[in-house]
Amino acid sequence: MVATTIKETQEKLRKGEISYKELLSGFLSRIKERNEETNALLSVMEKQSEKIKNVSSELPLYGAVFAIKDNILIKGESCTAGSKLLEHYRAPFDATVIEKIRRNGGVFIGKANMDEFAMGSSSENSAFGEIRNPYDLEKVPGGSSGGCAVAVKDGMCNAALGSDTGGSIRQPAAFCGVVGFKPTYGTVSRYGVISMASSFDQVGPFANSVEDAQLIFETIRGKDEKDSVTSNFEKKEAPKSIKVGIPEEYFVEGMEKEVEDAIKEAISKIEKNDIEVVNVNLPHTEYALPAYEIIMASEVSANMARYDGIRYGLEFDRPAAKSIEEAYLKNRGGGFGKEARRRIILGTYTLSAGYYDAYYIKAQKVRNLIASDFSDAFKKVDVILAPATPTLPFNIGEKVEDPLSMHLSDIFTVTSNLAGLPALSIPCGERKGLPVGMQVIGDRFNEDILFHVSKKLEKIWKK
Amino acid sequence: MIEKRExxxxxxxxxxxxxxxxxxxxxxxxxxxxxxxxxxxxxxxEDVEPLFHFPELKNVVREDKPCTVNRETQKEMMRMGKDKDDYLKVESIL
Structure with a gap:
């Protein structure tokens, strides 16, 4: 693995050690060498890359070469969202985040493989084959943005954009030993991003350092008239002394011994570095995943309705379908993979008359309690630390037959989506030759403080 | 718990x-x-409100008016379906 940072690349370009052309051809040859094994990228933008001769060194993303999750639209490129339904779809416009990266000097090298419509925690649900973890090809890279995490770790690019609905950036970042960041809900535009669960979805960066993740975030954030819930926010002063909170509710039964051990060791290291560590309580934590399951499935069932084979999706064979209903049934039954079908049907159930109050409304009330837990905790601390995942990367095939155990992979990440909080995953140690990720969770719109603390923590854990 | 019929x-x-x-x-x-x-x-x-959305995020609204799509985008869209003159041809849904 030959991971590099944007900052390192910029240095090399400025010193004239490499040219832009060499930079891009270096990544392209790495992709040729490795992509067959890991299946991280679904398409490679080779021709487009060859056209790029130079980029102004004044631009913030000078030297940044991106893999883009295949649910984000780049004009003229295919955009499958990992689904057979969109196999032949081509994006008619650029997503706002793509436009912003372009304007700031970033370039694109490929579209990254993912779980179908971002539904999954292992990247085994792609219609175009599973993705493999570069640490151990028999292990999953996490999901749903598995391709982004692998590409950044394995030196196919030095940056990526993914999306996070319940942990889809942070969990694969943890499994692949890279930095992954989910911003505050409403800070980054989702115009041109294929929706999964709209009250949770956020776009965010993958990078090989916290500094790079911040750099990318600064260029993509901001209000966009085309995303109905985006907002600008004010800069926050970094605190003089740092207080981090450890929620005991995150150290639960079912967490792998190795992960618990690595997390505790990482926490003990920061205590020696003049950072105050205190305990905080998030009493409703155990109800986060059940609430998430219900709200997510409900929103999925609504968002997936558009893939009917008429507006989007497979084109059905009209003579074989006797009615429009039969055509829908056939298209969607054959087009969606197992996990997508499961979630659509579950969401249809939780939204149906008679169950709506008991499931959907109840879950939204619990969501409020979870958000209040965090608000209370952030009165006492600047950031909260928690494990990113309960286990080390697991074996390919290990959990596909048991959806509940698969969903439990997200038990520590869904809370930030429910409460709309910004959260980073940073590599904090290794066990059995596999990486362990620590989550650093901040208060809403407090990205500045979150990055300030995270850079210090990254330095401590790198030693 | 859930019947087959359901x-x-x-x-x-x-x-x-x-x-x-x-x-x-x-x-x-x-x-x-x-x-x-x-x-x-x-x-x-009891007495807890559902949290459907975050209070500080306000919906963006604009007047609903027809707009023209540029030719290039239109052509791109046409590639996805069968086209007939300047229209996209789709199956009848009613």
């Missing part, structure tokens, strides 16, 4: 065709997930 109804409402094997598997999966989420019943939510 799964068939949900699948139809979702417009997803399932064969018998799929229906059986999905029924088992749903039972396991619905069993797991039952623990929400233990939470006292």
């Amino acid at each position: 799964i068939e109804k949900l699948a139809f409402l979702s417009r997803i065709r399932l064969d018998n094997k799929d229906a059986k598997e999905i029924r088992e999966d749903l039972e396991s997930i619905l069993g797991y989420v039952q623990k929400l019943k233990n939470v006292n939510t």
